[in-house]
Structure formats: C-alpha cells, structure tokens
Amino acid sequence: MAETPETTPASDKEDKATSVTPAAEKKNDKNESKQAPTPLTPEEKKERSLALDRFITWGLIFVAVFSVFSGLGDYINPRASMNLLYDELNTLNPDFNLGTFENITFAVQMGWVAVTIQAIVLAMVVWVSRQRMKAKKFSWWIPVLGAVISNALSTACIFIALFSDPGFQEGINSLINAGK
Numbered sequence: 001m002a003e004t005p006e007t008t009p010a011s012d013k014e015d016k017a018t019s020v021t022p023a024a025e026k027k028n029d030k031n032e033s034k035q036a037p038t039p040l041t042p043e044e045k046k047e048r049s050l051a052l053d054r055f056i057t058w059g060l061i062f063v064a065v066f067s068v069f070s071g072l073g074d075y076i077n078p079r080a081s082m083n084l085l086y087d088e089l090n091t092l093n094p095d096f097n098l099g100t101f102e103n104i105t106f107a108v109q110m111g112w113v114a115v116t117i118q119a120i121v122l123a124m125v126v127w128v129s130r131q132r133m134k135a136k137k138f139s140w141w142i143p144v145l146g147a148v149i150s151n152a153l154s155t156a157c158i159f160i161a162l163f164s165d166p167g168f169q170e171g172i173n174s175l176i177n178a179g180k
Helices: 012-018 022-034 042-070 071-076 079-092 104-134 142-161 166-179
Strands: none
Touching: 042 071, 042 104, 042 142, 071 104, 079 104, 079 142, 079 166, 104 142, 142 166
C-alpha cells in the first residue's frame, strides 16, 4: 500500500501541535466563561416577567381556594367561633359581661351569605386573572384585591350577625350604663 499525504501517519511534532490537552481545554472554557452573557431582548424579559406573574397569580388563587374551604366550617357552624369571640371580649373588658351567643339561626344564614360572597369573588378573581394572562398583562394584583374585598364583605357578615344577637346588645348597653 502506497503512502499518500492523506494516509501518512503524522509525526510526533504534528500530533502534539494538533492535539488539545485537557489543561488547554480548561483554559479555553475559562476564557469563554469570562465573556459576558448575551443580554435578554425586551421580549424575553417580558416573557420571563409574565411567567413569574403567572406563577404568583396561580399561587395566590390556590391560597384563596384553600382559605375558602378551610373556613367553611366556621361560617356554617358559627356557635363555637362566636362563643370564643364572646370569651375574648369578656377577657378584654370584664364589664362587658357577655354570656353565650344566642342568635345561631341568623348567624348560620349570614355564614352562608359570607361563603357565597367568597365563592363569587373567587370565581371573579379566577376569570379576571385568566383574561389578563391571556392579554399578556400582569395579574398578580387581582387575587390580592379579591382577598381584600372578600375579607371585608365576610367580616361585615360576621358583624351583622354579632350585632343582631340580643346578648351582645345587652352587653353593649351594660357597658354604656357602667360608663355613665
């Protein structure tokens, strides 16, 4: 077989010159890693921000769903919660002199109203958030605003049930009369 330049074995000098040693590879890697990364385009920045926004929005919605379902028992069966509230009020001011919560039927009705309000607000939060996400707009603030609205309306329902209790009204009157 005749040796041609293509099939001729390389000499040791040529072989060493063309081969790359692992140390040389590491040097090249270090030089490449020192180069600044390419900056993100505005579109890539916006997509990353929107991805984080979606993550936060769905996380807040998940917390809202958990909150509604975990508080369901307290709204539907308010006797223990309202008596605990009475005990706290008596501890804060012994002149309040509250007994036990008596207006359970009305409190249950107001509890159902509060749960219904929370469910409606949660459904609206999910719908509005999805619409904003589809439009590629930030939506993290929608669940926050929904939580504020839902809690304000639910608290109003609890106060309505509390102020309608005859025992609470007597306690307020006795507190007012004791102050005179």
